[in-house]
Amino acid sequence: MTVSGGWVPFWQYDVYCMESQFRARAESEFGLTFRPVRAPKGELDAVQVVVDSSPASWFEPDDLEKLITPIHGEAAEECAVCGVVRWMPVGMDVLPPPPPAVLALERPVVASPEWFGAGYQSFRQIVWRRDVAEFLLTVGPKDFRIQELPDR
Secondary structure (H helix, E strand, O other): OOOEEEOOOOOOOOOOEEEHHHHHHHHHHOOOEEEEEEEEEEEEEEEEEOOOOOOOOOOOHHHHHHHHHHHHHEEEEEOOOOOOOOEEEOOOOOOOOOOOHHHHHOOOEEEEEEEEEOOHEEEEEEOOOOOHHHHHHOOOOOOOOOOOOOOO
């Protein structure tokens, strides 16, 4: 793994990493928290942004069913072992915006409690505060882009 700027590791759509040199600014200006990044041969000069899930659901299951089924032919799968429901993969451009209470938290970043995708390609929906999103774009222009939340 090459440590350069900011990036999303391969197939880990809700994991955000950056070079350690950006950590101090991101902590002080934006209130982000981090954990170290380790590779098989040891710790890298990089950090991963800690993204906590909001406590309340973002989406109504019936709404997800109606939006996702026409795209994938089915809406979700439930794990037979743990019971976690994973909705078929879709982006925020397909989904309604998070409830106003989630945005009112004013966290620098927050994840949906709902999971999408399957297996190693599972992810949560992520919403960044605008100033943090713009910062990420400066450190990782190849991996990050700003996408506005839909107005619905």
